[in-house]
Amino acid sequence: MKKNLSFVIALVVTAALAAVPLFVKKDSLLTYLCMILLYVSLASSWNILGGYTGQVNLGHSAFFGLGAIATRLLWFAGWNILLAMLVGGLLAIAFALLIGSPAFKLRGAYFTIGTLALGQILYATVGNLFPQISSMPVQDLISYTLVTRYYLFLAVALITVLAATLVANSRWGLGMMAVREQEDAAESLGVNAFQHKLLALVLSAFLAGLAGGAFAFFQIGYYPQYPFSPIWTLDSTMMAYIGGTGTILGPIIGAIFFVVLKEVLSLNLAEFHPTVFGILFILVVLFLPGGFMGLWKRIKDKQQKKRESMAELSHP
Template sequence: MARIQLLLVAVVVILLACLPLVIEKDSTLNLLVLILLFIIMASSWNILGGFTGQTSLGHAAFFGLGSLATRLLWIQGFPLLPSLLAGGGLAVVFALVIGIPAFKLKGVYFAIGTLALGQILFVTVGNLFPTISALPVEALRTYQLAPRYYLFLVLTILTVGFAYLLANSRVGLGMMAVREDEDAAEALGVNARRHKLLALVFSAFLAGMAGSAFAYYHVSYYYQFPFAPIWSFDTLTMVYIGGQGTIIGPIVGAIFFVLLREFLVLNVGEYHLIVFGVLFILVVLFLPGGFVEAWEKIRNLLVRRRSKRDRNASTTA
């Protein structure tokens, strides 16, 4: 990473860390929490879907499992940190259990298989835990937003940092080779199944941790709610809009998605999803690399125009 970029990242992190000291309104902080949550979701999905090319429609399952484990343990009086880790842990266990059979499915079959899997968990959890989970009175009395915010911030930094390191590692390169052409990757000595499984485990752990943080953050919700397919779909949408397979894409996508949704909800109410639907289709059809690709195209165009102008200048001179 260039030094200037590193500096930029540091500034952003410090700014984000100082925000709760400045911001008075809870609603603003809640919005930030939502953005951070979705950056974790999008970046973690991206490891499996973007880096490794395994489009999952069941990401909510990991998020849900993380929230479920953490919520159950923490409300029962378990210390916070082990409860949080248990969330990520449960997601990993689940990933390992389903990983081997799930990767017998290729391409679109993997996608609809994970969709079904997510749906199974959604329905089953709704059956087993049909109630609302509310924080106990004691916890409510002492509830503070700032620690939740910092938890999400730390997780976000860890997730993005991990994704960055992964993308530049041997393992990450192996994953991308699998994405481009599984057979060719195998021929080059990349164990495709192991790389896919690894991507699934990383992806599941991080999404599970997002769920854990959600369980710590949210005051009351149905146990089933974090398993709802909409979590998978929203995540998918933001990664595509931002630019799959890149580090910055999911971040940009998440910020854009949450802010635009907030704006649209205020202005056009529930119908914001139509806008997202249209946007999503446009990206799939015309801009498969999302915003990141658009940005690169524009930059290339500018560079080319400039070099053309330079060339013209030199020929006329």
């Protein structure tokens, strides 16, 4: 019953998003929606490893960047963009497999900072190897359409959310959450912690790689190093946290909240918009320690309790 309802809602939202370009003709609004969808993909993919599996990864931009750089190079070399993106995703997976076993030897803060260092290494290396601006050739600008980009971002966001939902509701997902709660206890129950973490990492990396591919297709001119910047990681981590980690909706809400709030503030308050953003951000964190989804859970728990006590009353 309830599952059906959320399925219907998801379908309606998807259909509405797919219909947006029919009504929205302004490039500014579309660009803006593209950014939200990109961040939904990034925060949701981060959430698979960081939220469900509890491995706080501060090197997420590495996967995003690898996807972007591979896609860009292949696409410029004449490949089909979807094929190029797929290769970008696979490159991210390859890197994930490479670093997986040493990285998961580390626990807690050591893992977090270790991945941060990995991300930084890639950032610096790409800066050394690819110092030149990557610009779309001028003759291609005439055929540049934002709508195509929008649908690509939408597709990547949908794939990411769908993949996260499927995994979270599978046996693998349960295993991941068990690893997050108590790694040693999970092991003693026969859950192979390493396998679960690696699967989460690979999936998270692949989806971030796809998002990188979409970014490479969207952004007309940028430095190849830019998608590797730690800012991407930091932003998507914050979005997942503020929305509520370990939930499907959390990163989505977080991404929308983050992007919309920032944009609204920067358009309306000229010089102090970051300060207002920071204050609002802190207030939300202090009063909603589990993110927006935490609030939702609290409300539901309360209702549950009420219902239970009502039930007790009616059956003395």
